[in-house]
Amino acid sequence: MKIQFLGAARTVTGSCFIVETDRARFAVDCGMHQGSDAIEKRNRDMTPYDPARIDFILITHAHIDHSGLLPRVVRHGFAGPVYATEPTGDLLEILLLDSAHIQETEAAGRNKRLLRSGQKGDAVALYTQKDARAVLPRIRRQKYGEAFSPAPGLTVRFQDAGHILGAAVVELFIEDGGSSQKLVFSGDIGRPNQLLMKDPTSLSDADYLFMESTYGNRNHKGELESLDELGEAIAYSYSRGEKVIIPAFAVERTQEILYSLHLLMMDGRLPSDMPVYLDSPLAIKATEIFRRHQGYLDAETQALLRKGEDPLNLAQLRFTATTEESIAINERREPAIVISASGMANAGRILHHLRHNLWRTGASVVFVGFQAQGTSGRKIVDGAQKIRIFNEDIAVGARVFTINGFSAHAGQSQLLEWLSSFKNKKMDVFLVHGENSAQKILASQIREKFHFDVEIPDYLDVLQL
Numbered sequence: 001m002k003i004q005f006l007g008a009a010r011t012v013t014g015s016c017f018i019v020e021t022d023r024a025r026f027a028v029d030c031g032m033h034q035g036s037d038a039i040e041k042r043n044r045d046m047t048p049y050d051p052a053r054i055d056f057i058l059i060t061h062a063h064i065d066h067s068g069l070l071p072r073v074v075r076h077g078f079a080g081p082v083y084a085t086e087p088t089g090d091l092l093e094i095l096l097l098d099s100a101h102i103q104e105t106e107a108a109g110r111n112k113r114l115l116r117s118g119q120k121g122d123a124v125a126l127y128t129q130k131d132a133r134a135v136l137p138r139i140r141r142q143k144y145g146e147a148f149s150p151a152p153g154l155t156v157r158f159q160d161a162g163h164i165l166g167a168a169v170v171e172l173f174i175e176d177g178g179s180s181q182k183l184v185f186s187g188d189i190g191r192p193n194q195l196l197m198k199d200p201t202s203l204s205d206a207d208y209l210f211m212e213s214t215y216g217n218r219n220h221k222g223e224l225e226s227l228d229e230l231g232e233a234i235a236y237s238y239s240r241g242e243k244v245i246i247p248a249f250a251v252e253r254t255q256e257i258l259y260s261l262h263l264l265m266m267d268g269r270l271p272s273d274m275p276v277y278l279d280s281p282l283a284i285k286a287t288e289i290f291r292r293h294q295g296y297l298d299a300e301t302q303a304l305l306r307k308g309e310d311p312l313n314l315a316q317l318r319f320t321a322t323t324e325e326s327i328a329i330n331e332r333r334e335p336a337i338v339i340s341a342s343g344m345a346n347a348g349r350i351l352h353h354l355r356h357n358l359w360r361t362g363a364s365v366v367f368v369g370f371q372a373q374g375t376s377g378r379k380i381v382d383g384a385q386k387i388r389i390f391n392e393d394i395a396v397g398a399r400v401f402t403i404n405g406f407s408a409h410a411g412q413s414q415l416l417e418w419l420s421s422f423k424n425k426k427m428d429v430f431l432v433h434g435e436n437s438a439q440k441i442l443a444s445q446i447r448e449k450f451h452f453d454v455e456i457p458d459y460l461d462v463l464q465l
């Protein structure tokens, strides 16, 4: 058996692992590479994927860094099924179309600039909405805990990863060359006690574990402390008549922020005359999908819903579906909270809100998710004085909050805790989905605590098992 790392190797994005047994060649995840130009160039080169030779794809969850290249591999000849949980299937329908729309818009913008500068407008979108739609009939929906066999000699089981709605840890039982082995791909592992989501499922055995390491080097602050910080940002900007801007991924992050605002409101810390704008058509649709799959939410949320209390709703919540409504938010000089995408401030409506508010002292920008290297979000978090948005330098005058207690990822000690349930001492651990500096720290902790063999594969590395 052979495994090649086509992404999320010494970096966070582009998750894709190609597994080859004597009877099948398939991928675990098919994510988009996001970040610097050098990283994003990997999205264009389909050679290592060889899509026509992929028999099927297992998707751990709907985040674009795990699913965003599906339309591209389909366009380049992949013709097999895509296995995912039910909510992931539903989320893919909206996320892939949205991603395709972004790709088309960016290519059109690049072409306009090329033509204006006297060059040929030959930029081509990574994929189109038509490509994204071609993925949808390939999706096969599976339930947590139920085994299925996508190829001879191969059994797969999805378990709740507790990360976002429908997120799965993949258990893979492979019979290859006369021996049988168990591989586990963690996907993204959720933070225990996260609002909305159940805790990640503990597993007890594997021969080879491919584990995420996003926060391998640090622990999160507690949820209560994070809620306090969000309350502080609101109080700071409300008293100064300014806005709180929250870049948030449309799925999970946004719903957890709504839930947190609901908690602050119950606690009297969200002024009732401060509108909350959910300025992301995608997040609005994603919130509907959360409501549709209540059985996947944690016990606390289900209990609230049964009582008729909707933690994803607020009296002052406004949905802005159209661009005109989105623009109007910044024409009103009033304190408000704006939740918009993308979560790493590298595309989407959030850029307009940052252009209007980032320079204003009194405003707040609240980061609630991981910011990858090379993104505008990361630059702001790292203390940049100015950010380039739409070819204009915007000063950073707003107060910047980084609230990682809302993370959908386990922190270092929580990753180690999840790992502690594995009982096979001869298990090999491969750290993926993390920046190398974080991975090295986590690797030494794992060796010290559990004495597992730990490796940190690099991009395009091939592993023979």
Ligand SMILES: [Zn+2]
Pocket: 061, 063, 163, 164, 188
């Ligand atoms: Zn994720």
Ligand SMILES: [Zn+2]
Pocket: 012, 063, 065, 066, 188, 433
């Ligand atoms: Zn991820």
